[in-house]
């Protein structure tokens with residue numbers, strides 16, 4: 001038995017002691033209108049669901065193999081097989097990039113507010129995180145990011161389109177950042193979790209910029225968040241490095257099988273994306289009529305400003321089984337909620353309920 005001073009627990013590393021736990025509100029979300037986590041609001045391709053029903057004992061008893069998934073991904077993305085690698089969600093991809101490249105005190109340039117896991121994982125490896133604030137209109141702070149990159153920078157994180165602001169970065173600005181980062185021997189990590197809704201990706205830049213790493217996921221447009229399947233696209237060298245660090249079996253067999261099937265039915269995702277974009281137009285039009293300020297969105301969610309009524313509206317929607325995300329404590333997002341976009345049918349229901357709630361809180365109209 002390990003002996004220790006009475007009452008004194010063995011302490012984790014100091015970097016971990018300083019971290020606050022991250023507890024996203026994932027409890028009791030089933031059966032509700034979930035427009036809070038930016039997932040697909042109706043589910044994956046029916047072909048994936050049909051496949052799941054046909055799984056047998058061999059699908060469980062054997063360790064997973066990744067060759068076919070990698071081939072399918074490469075084909076889907078238009079890259080070589082050795083330029084892509086699957087991960088246990090984007091989360092594991094972020095963790096693996098950080099653990100492969102970040103040494104203590106390396107500077108990570110991080111435009112904020114953004115997806116929380118970048119800061120968490122960078123903190124584990126004791127990076128110095130340099131927050132760069134988005135602009136007041138939530139557009140991307142190109143100049144400030146360019147100015148922040150110098151010889152001490154190891155990694156620049158870009159989320160395109162960004163969560164929670166829903167704003168995007170132009171191809172031209174991405175190239176400028178890649179160049180400046182490369183001059184300073186820094187990597188650029190672009191998280192494209194929502195790229196389908198924006199309609200463009202930076203994948204074709206992989207061959208021109210050896211400092212570029214791109215992350216995508218099956219969790220959002222593909223509707224497979226529960227399976228935890230993401231992937232990294234980069235040059236062969238980077239992918240080789242990441243594969244050294246990744247567990248050899250981090251992605252489970254069911255995720256592999258379903259991922260392959262989802263890639264066989266990309267048309268399903270394309271249709272869903274079209275539906276969401278039509279819904280978003282309706283929401284923006286109706287919110288304007290209701291005098292609710294919205295910010296530009298290139299994603300399947302958007303930020304809306306509700307003033308001092310934001311938290312009450314969030315709670316009242318929740319009481320009606322409609323889940324949106326309270327982002328009122330985030331920088332630049334005081335009094336704002338982040339609202340996901342689903343199908344037009346869901347949107348009509350959502351708008352009906354929103355109007356009821358607005359009447360209850362005495363909205364200014």
Ligand SMILES: Cc1ncc(COP(=O)(O)O)c(C=O)c1O
Nearest residue numbers: 089090091115163193217219230
């Ligand atoms: C920008 C961004 N990246 C990654 C993720 C998580 O993706 P995954 O489910 O693949 O870990 C999210 C989820 O909210 C996100 O918003």
